[in-house]
Structure formats: structure tokens, C-alpha cells
Amino acid sequence: MSARPIRSSEWAVYEIVAPVADDATSLTVGFLLNGAGPGWIDSASLEIVPTSPADEADGQPLSAREVNNLTAFAKLYGYVRWFSPYSEPNDARWDQIASDGAVAASRAESPQALATTLRTWFEPMAPDLVISLQPNTPNPERGPTGELDLVRWRHEGVEFANPAYRSERVSAERLETWQAGLGSGLFVSLPLAAPRTALSSEARPDALQTAQQAGNDRATRLGATIIAWNVFRHFYPYFEDDGENWERDLGNRLVNAAEASEPAAFRIVLQSMVADLHDGHGDVGPETDDYRLPLLWQWIENALVVTAVARDSDDGIGVGDVIVAIDGRPVEELLRNESALVSASTDAHRFWRAAEALRSWQTNRPMTIRVEGADKVQRDVQLTPVASMRLSGLLEENRPAPVTWFPQGTWYFDLTRLDDRRLDEALRQVRPDQPVIFDLRGYPHGVKADFLGHLTSEPVDTPPFRIAVVELPEMRDRHWKTVGWDVAPTLPRLRGRVAFLTDERAISYSETLLAMVRGHDLAEIVGEPTAGVNGNVNPFNLPGSHQIVWTGMKVVNHDGSDLAGSGVQPTVPVSATIAGIRQRRDEVLEQGIEVVIQSGDTALASPQGDMLQRAPR
Template sequence: MNSKMQDAYALSRQGVDNLLVFARLLGYIRYFHPSDRAAEANWEQLAITGIRSVETAKEPVILIQKLKAIFTPIAPTVRIFATKESSTVSQTLQQPANKASLQLVAWEHYGVKGDGEEDYSIYHSKRVYWNGEQNQITDEVISSYQPFKADLGSGVSCLIPLALFAKNGKTLPHIPKTKAANSIDYSINERATRLAAVILAWNVWQHFYPYFDVVAVDWLEELQTALKYAATDKDTAAFNKTLQRLVAKLEDGHGNVYLLNQNTSDRFTLPFTWDWVEDSLVITYVLPDSEMDLHPGDVVLKIDGVPAAEVISDREQLISSATPQWKRDRALGRMLEGGEATSVELEVRSIGGGIKTVVARRHILYAPESGFSLPLFWQWRDEQLIITSVITEAAGTIKPDEIVLSIDGQLGQKAIAQQIESLSQQFPDWFPSQPKQDRIRDALKELNNGTKGSTVLFQVRSPYGESRTVELSRTLRVWDRKEPRPPKIQQLRSGIIYINFERINDLDFQQALPLLESATGIIIDLRGYPKVSTNPIGHLIDEPVTSARWHIPQVKYPDRQKLDFDFSNWSIEPKKPKLKAKVVFLTNGSAISYAETYLGIIEHYQLAEIIGQPTAGTNGNVNELILPGGYLIWWTGMKVLKHDGSRHHGVGILPTVPVERTVKGIADKRDEFLQRAIEIVSV
């Protein structure tokens, strides 16, 4: 869906300046001023209504009046004043005479708790209290929470108390709750909603993103740019790009933005893969039944009349990445995707040198697992399983906006819960810690996929309350866009075993142990994201080993000032049997996060050769926030350093045996990484 915007028009220069002041002040109060009313505020609503108020202020004195009207009801001790009066404003925490009978309260953030975070998340935000019995209010505590003064620009400054005194758990002065404002339109069709989404996203990164020390960006300038785009974006697609460009400036491989209620019907893929090899966009694999005149080794010169390199460059502007290899990998993948039955025209140079034109159509759905799917898309929304769109072949059989009541006689909610339990048992090391919406999403994928032609019986209810029974077959082909590789566990030749960590689970590994124990060479494929736990590492070591260094930001002050970190890591114990074979790992730029945790241990303890290309250079748990308009943003919430304390972000795991693909190797259908691995373990 690509909705038209109703009120897109440009910001004036004064409007931009006013919103910059408003944005910074909002972030300071939201995250660092500990009043009860600020802690309870509806910040989405406040941002939207505040934007509408301050944008048109013609001069600083009027802007200050408007800012006070917005923020004083929730933060009466915050001072907003003309910058020229700054020297007369005291930056000392005022202490009441009866402070011995009071508490002191301030914010402490461990990462930051987003609106979408659940209680089990490692990131959280809380107000902490000091009193006369425990956590005494010492002079040291008071001196560490002196008010924060900031020049907001445009002749406006502020003084933000970072700590407040409280009585009986209520901050002083007591502020009665105000009557709830009238409901407002959170649709991204509304200009103020788009501007609010930008401001709220910018602020959470301004105060909590842990990598601005290694990312060279003028973050305030990026806020200006994003606000200007958001004000004039004419449709949903344009605003999506505005948010994507802002996220991309973080240079964070986890950085992403999702429209929560958008279906995935634009994830149909072209029936081939490609890669950037020897300065060319090269076809690397074509599905056998695609009936196109394309072959591995063909070079794509133009895409819909535009030079391939130019198309890639444009797409990369929207990709957040710490390294060029992850940016290129993501861009090439997204270039393959689009709506059902859409097509592209390719100008191609064949291996023999001839130039040809090929029209490729998207009729296969992209998904992490290949197979067959039901011809529909659905979401769990408002405690209901809702059909969001339907593939052409099922049109009329089942309809968008219908509610799924039962699946093969089982209530929809119970079916989802059972799938979540099953996935938690299969992948106990990572799946249960996923955000709730991600666990539900993966469960729905499991319910959707199955064997070709298998049927499912649904009871559905229309938006008008009519119930009926519908039977659907799994006829939609789903492809993971993986080039052919050996089976997940295979003996390639006598004594040499190949094992694909992207496709096996812990049970598979345990069952393969007798084979691995007798091997002379083991090739572990980590070109992607592993599904197996770190237990296999235990079979490669004699002494305990540890993971890389996790550092979660402990944030008490605005703008990442005096930033501290909470350090942790975890260890792996040796396991029997100890594998005596020569071991190598294969990897490339698609290996990110958990894959890099794995390879970081291999790298530091020199447990095996690492063959291939540098990894994505992004690791650590994701933090998230829901924005007005129904957007979810992701970013890396912790700083991860290598075992020796050196930088990982933007560096990644470097191969000990670098390998680059060649056009000839692709044309000959050779896995050059695997060939090099076989050579090494055969010595």
C-alpha cells in the first residue's frame, strides 16, 4: 500500500529552526527530567501537537511562550529562557530545608526501554530513588545530578533538572493529572505525525546510540534534512525512504525501519541471485525452471535502462551498514524484490560476449526457508489474526481484512502459541529472547509454510460478522535465495566433512558427532546466520573460552555525556569428544551479529582458519522503539568490542585466508570458497 499524503508542504527556514529547538528540548525532558507527569506523558501525542504549535512562531519570545505552554504542565521546574539571559540562571540543584524527610529521584537508563520492549529485554529505563534509610542523599549524589543547561539554538536555552525531590514517592511540586487531550490522527498521511516520527527517532539515537564515537556524522544536520523531507513527502514510499536515509546515517548493520501493519506482498523475488564480482554485477545462480535466457557468469549491464552500478548506489543510500560488504549484500538482495508479477528488463552481456535483453518476472516469494506457502499474508494485530493481502490465485476465496478464527479446527491464538513453543524448543539459545512480535511473526511463517499442495482448513469471519469455512492449498513457491551448496551435513571426500551452521540445529550436530569425531578435516559454513548454539565450540577447546565484550550504555546525562558502560560476556566450557580434525570456517559479508559472536571466538583463540571475506561488522542485541504512524525502528543498543578491547563495529571478523569470487568460477559453477577450504584441510 502506498498512501497519498494529505498535507505535504515545505517547512520555512523559521519553521525548521523552531522544530530543531523543540526536538532537542523534547528529548531532554522525555529521557532525563524525572517528574511524574513527564514519566507518564503520551510523547507521541505531545510531539504531534507540539509541532503544530511551535512551527509558526515568528520570533524567540513567541517560541519560548509556546514551549512553556507545551512543557510546563508536565515539567514545571524546567526553565526555558532567552539565551542572552543565560548568565543569570543558576545551574545548582535547589535543596529544600526539609530534604531529610524527602526522597531524591532521577532517571537511569540501561540502554533505553522502548515502547515495544518487553520486561525480559536486557535494556530498561527506570527512575531511581534515594532517601534517608537506603541510598542516602549524599553531597556526592546531589553534585552528580546538577541541572543540565543547553543552548537550543535560535536564541533559546533551557535548564533541565536531572533530579527532583519527592515526597511519598511523588515528585515535587505535585502536579495534578491533566484531562486527556482529544484523540488525534496518528496516520502518516498527517504531516505533523511524520515530523513527530522523525523527531522521536532522532532523539532516541542522539542520547542512546553507542557508536557515535566511531561514526562520523553531523547528527543535528541529519535532523534538519529528515524534517525537510518528511514535511514534503507525498506518499508512504517517500516517507519510508526518509526514515531509511536517517537510519542509514547511523552506519549500523542492525539499523532498520519497518511499517508494522504493512504486509509482505512486496517480497516477491526475481528467480536468480547475483553478486558484485570483479567490478561487475554478475548472475550467480538461476532457478532451473525459470525459463529465462540467463546463466551464471552473465554480467548485468543495465536494469530498466539504468546502469547497474548506478542502481546499486541509489539503493545503498537507504541501507544502514557499518561496512561496505553488508551494505552491498543488503542492497543486492532488495533489488531483487518487488510486488507480485512485477518485472524488470535487464541488459546482459553473456559469457561469450554477446549483448542480450532479458525480461525477468517476480512470481516466487522470498523467505528464509525454501518450500511452499499458503497464498496469503497475515498479521497478529489487536489480539486477532487478520488477513492483510491475498495472492492472485486465491483472490475471491479469502479476502483482506477477514479474521482467522481457527486453523484446522484449532483457535488461531492457540495455533500461534504452539508454534512459538515448538520454535523455542528447536532454538533455545536465541528464539525465546526475541521480541514478542518477532516470535509471533516467525510462528505465522511456520503456519504458512509446508509441503507442496498440502491443505489447511480455516474458519474466517468477515468485517461484517459473517463466518465461513475456507480450504486453501500451499501452492505459492517460496525461495530463500541461496545458491546451491552441499547438503547440511555431508562427507565431501574420505575424511572431510562439510557442515552448514545456517541450516543445522543442536540435535543435528549431536547426531553428526560420531562422523565428525572420525574426520580428518571439518569445513563449517558460516556464510549467513547460524541456527545452532555455541555448543559446537566446546568440542574444539581444551580450556574455557569467552565471548567478545558486551558493553551496555548506562545513561544518566543528555547527549551521551559522561557515558558509562556495564561490561559482561559469557563463557563456553570444553565438551567431549574433543574434535581432532583440522577445522576451517567459511564466511562472507552476509555474516552478522550472532555469526560474528561465533567467529570472534574462533578468531581470538585461533581455533580454526577463517576462509572467505570480511563479515558485516555489527554485533550486539537490538534495541527498538515504536514511532507514531506505526513504524518500528531497530538499532544496535550495546557496544561490542573484540576480546582484546579493539573495535569490532565497522571492522568485523577478517578472514585468515581471503578468497574473492571470480566471474570464471561462477560461470563454471564452482564454489571457490569451498574449494579453498578443501585444499587447506586436505594438507
């Protein structure tokens, strides 16, 4: 239910359809209440529902007729679920409609039979739906209809579990109809507004029966693909062509889903779909890899370079070694394959996510890693993936302590390893004229933006967060609701020079902070461009226990330019080098120190935070 929260105070029927393990001894049902308030359950029932019959065609290629039928079904599904005034978009039955309805539609042997099948599945959710074999005559605009108390759907983003997005019925000024071709010789006419009094469950038919879906049968895969495709078709905020290319690719995605009879193969189908969004938040869950290689690496100077090894590791791999192959497969080939499944708006962030994926494995089987050292000699070493929890505290980059005073005359605060309390304590040690370096090479989990108030005498606002307001399918005539927040000036004002360090690992909230810095000229930004994705994610669940994570709003820079595809740009570009990694140097930090000190030779060989933790008095 997390993807379809109950927000109404009216009594209504809700149901959960889920598989039960053969050895289960009890079922527990309860509320998860966000905030304070009571909740009631009445007339609860438990029913064993039939399992959908096995599909003998599972895994077989689709015929051209089946592809056309499924395309028509998929398009109609999105129109009705999110835009028919009679529909409840978060009704649990929509999963079944997507899955079993798709299979039924695929079997129709003529346009007439397909039209009948579509009516069977969709009229219970849209009783005034018209499906015909010829284009519909455009409806003239109706006269005054205020006495009808019309309502229609209005989506701010689209409502799943994240409260930043909302779908609600709102008053409609006129009767309006959506008309479109579905393919397969069919056309749809769908009223987008209806009298409020016609929306009660008693006023419309309810002919659909629930069936339990298998975990990875063809119906479940087709249903999951149709749901995900439609969410993005109607609500993804970053399509530059209004989704035309997305529309053209629907048939291929359905073909791939039908043939992906193994769970791992279908996961790749979903990953490929999300990758085509170029959304750095985009991901497919749940995660299936429980083990990690006990090292860190990054793509540096067109090579995969080891940047850290676990403290208790003696596997023969050292910092600065270049990874050549894993189990005999060239690392370039592995990264190319992983990159094809990574969603990212910039190449640098895509390579970083692909490299991280190569560290993750489903088993702890020993692996043969071919590496090349500074001497250009290649050697094979055995490396065993380790349970992720065992690496906690054992695997860290070459960085100073989170709070460090360097004798060159500057403070260093690593925002990715501090929380508000520790940062506040650290900032109280800073004299107003002392330089400060903030490290944002990654994600700050426990730091609010309030600290930026020390860098300004005026309020600092976020970049514009734009939520698409959608009332028509296919993002037609959408407009934007802009939201954001401010940071107020805070005393004492830091008047020394300030620099922020960053790279392609800085994503989302990191980019909010850096965009505020860049947009208001609060400090220099040293390093490489950020990931190029910001805005609240809006996860949703699919049949088959998959979850999709994606960005539900569009964020631009303060000047209106695109963040996606470029990221927040550094004011002082600098990149790590293989030579620097081998010498245990942090070249980005070195440049940051030079920027804030503006004095002679500030190169540091592995600066250590424990050498000085407080400023001289």
C-alpha cells in the first residue's frame, strides 16, 4: 500500500492482493500512520483468489498482431487509469487490469474482437468510454455546465507514495473529451469530466474479479511494462520531444517483456527502460546484490583505478592499480554493458554508477582480477566479495578527518560525513576571517542547508523546483508549479574565502546546495561537474514485486538553464589523475586549498585530519 496511501477520511473499500508462502503460519495486518490521528478497519475479510492459468506462450516472440493489440491496450490503459473521472488511479485492481487484460487483448484476432476486449476491461473503470473502428467526430465545446458540478483529474506530478506529488479531482468548467487513435484500426473517445454525483461506486459497474499473479509470468511482465511505460509517458518531466520517441518505442518494450521469461532477463528489460530516461535517480529495485568487492574504484583518465582498499585486506591490490579484467573479461566491456543499464544525464555520472555496479555481486565467489601497477606489469589476484555490512568502517577514501584545520591556514569540513550537530560545533570554531573548504564529493545525509546562511547577508533561495501540472494525457498543455525554499542569513558571517569541492558523485540534494552556491556567488566550486539530476523522487511499485525510482519534478538552474545533462559546473575545474592517486594525493583538495589560501606551494601529500583539530588562537 505504500505506493497508494489512503488520504481520505471517507469510508471506502481497499484490498491488498499478495502471494502467501506455503509455510506461512499467520498473516499480520495493520496501519502505518504518518502523523497523529485515529484509523479504523471494518468488515475485514480474507479470500483465497485463483491463480492465473499458466501461459503456454510465455517466452515466445510476439506476432505483429499481438504487438499491435498490446500497443492499443497499453495506450488506452494510461488514458483511462489517470484521466477518466470515474477511475481511481490507485485502485488495487489496476495491476490486474494491466496484467490479465494485456494477455486477453493480445489474443484478439480482429479489430472488432479487440474493441470488445478493451470494453470488457475498461468500461468498469470508465462507463462512458467509446471505442470505435473509425475516427470520432470532434465534439463541439459544450455550453454552461455549472449546474452539473463537473470534476476531472488534476495531477501535480502524479500521486504515489511521495507527498510532494498529488493527484486529485478538481472542478471542471466544461465537458471535455480526449480523442485519439489507438492503432490496430481503433479509436477512443474518453470524457475527461463527469458530474460528481456519477462517481459513486454504486453508480457504475464493477465487473472485474481479482486473480493472483505469478511472480514472473508473461502477464505480470507485460502488466509491469505497461504501467511503467504509461507513468513516464504522461508524467516524466524531462522529455524534450513531448514523449514522441517514448511512444515509438512502446512496441519494442512489449516484445522484450514478453520474451524475458527469466527474472534476471526481465529486470534488464526494466533497467533498459529506466536507462532511456537519462534520469540519474532512475533505478529498479529491489536490489539483488548482497556482496561487494572490498575496494573502491573510479573512472579516471579512461581507466578504472583503485582509490581505496579495505583496511583488513591483503589481497594484493593496491591504491592506484588499474583494473584490466574481471574473470577474464575486459573491464571496458563490462563497463559498457553496465552503462547500457544505468540511468544518468551525464556520461561521468553514468560511468560512476556503472563502476559501482561492478563492485556488487550476488554471491561471494572468489574472482580473478587482472590489474596493472605503476610499473606497467599486469598481474592476476584473487578477490572475494564481502557481505556489504562487513565493510562498514573498513573502506574509506583518502580524505582528511571530517573536521580538519590545515596548517596552511584553512578549515576543511566534509559534509558527506557530518551531521548538523557536528557541523554547528565545527563552525563555532571558525573565526570570521578564516578560509573554509566544504567537501561535497558525494551526498550529505545529515546536514541541512542552514549553514549556507553564514556565507551571505541576504536570503538564499533554492533553484526552481518545477512540478508539472497535468490535466490532459501525453503532457498536452501542461504547465508548471514552481516551489522552493530559502535560507536566511546567519551570524556570524564567514568573510574568509570559501570553496566547495565536488564531482560526478554529487547528486540531488548535493546539487541543490551547490546550485544555491553557484546561483548566488557564495563561493568557488572546485572539481568536476555534478551528476545533473535533482528533485524529489517518486517511487512506485509494479506487479512482480519490482519498484521503480524516478525523478518526478524538473529542476533548473537559477538562470533557467538546464541542470539535467550538464550538472552544476565548477568555477575552478580540476580532476584527479592516476599519478596523483598513486602518490596518495587529493588533487581536488589541493586545488581547493590553493583557491582559498592564494599563496605559494600548498600541495599536500595525504593530509591527515588528526594532526590539527582546532584553529590557532
